[in-house]
Amino acid sequence: MRDLSLHILDLTQNSVKAGASLVQVLIRDSERDDLIRIEIVDDGCGMDADLLARVTSPFTTTRTTRKVGLGIPMFKANAEGSGGTFSIASTVGEGTRVCGTFGRSNIDRPPMGDIQGTMLTLVLGTPEFPDYLLRYETDDAAFTFDTREVRAALDGLPLDLPDVVAWMRDYLKEGFEQLSGGVTS
Numbered sequence: 001m002r003d004l005s006l007h008i009l010d011l012t013q014n015s016v017k018a019g020a021s022l023v024q025v026l027i028r029d030s031e032r033d034d035l036i037r038i039e040i041v042d043d044g045c046g047m048d049a050d051l052l053a054r055v056t057s058p059f060t061t062t063r064t065t066r067k068v069g070l071g072i073p074m075f076k077a078n079a080e081g082s083g084g085t086f087s088i089a090s091t092v093g094e095g096t097r098v099c100g101t102f103g104r105s106n107i108d109r110p111p112m113g114d115i116q117g118t119m120l121t122l123v124l125g126t127p128e129f130p131d132y133l134l135r136y137e138t139d140d141a142a143f144t145f146d147t148r149e150v151r152a153a154l155d156g157l158p159l160d161l162p163d164v165v166a167w168m169r170d171y172l173k174e175g176f177e178q179l180s181g182g183v184t185s
Contacts (some may be wrong), residue, residue, distance in 0.1 A: 008038065022133065025133070039100075041095065116173060131148045132147045133148070
């Protein structure tokens with residue numbers, strides 16, 4: 001994948017397919033520790049021990065349309081290729097946790113990409129269900145976007161109304177501007 005936001009998109013789509021009602025995207029971007037940690041946590045159907053043992057192989061997939069699944073293996077390869085680590089844990093009936101750490105200054109680390117656009121795409125791709133929680137932390141600040149809070153404020157209005165979409169886009173933009181001290185790319 002060209003950037004980390006595309007990995008997030010791919011991994012969260014796995015969570016949606018697993019029937020998750022809440023998908024958490026937890027990102028720690030630490031210049032001080034020279035580390036980026038991306039963690040996707042869901043409450044979907046989970047995986048049994050056999051599938052969990054094979055899931056990092058590109059020749060393991062739950063799809064019936066093709067015989068390869070590259071999302072998790074590529075995430076693992078990019079994490080480890082940048083001097084980081086990869087882990088995955090899953091329990092049937094409880095959910096899955098996928099975590100990758102990346103050497104922040106490593107030349108082989110893919111760029112972060114458009115996290116704001118990715119989150120908006122996720123929400124608009126499945127506006128009714130599931131809910132998403134994004135928590136993005138830096139050394140000096142943190143930002144949270146939680147669709148459960150947005151839904152509560154909307155009192156039943158759908159998330160894909162044009163005015164709501166514009167508000168979410170602005171909220172994400174402002175949150176990321178605060179994280180970067182007003183500087184965005």
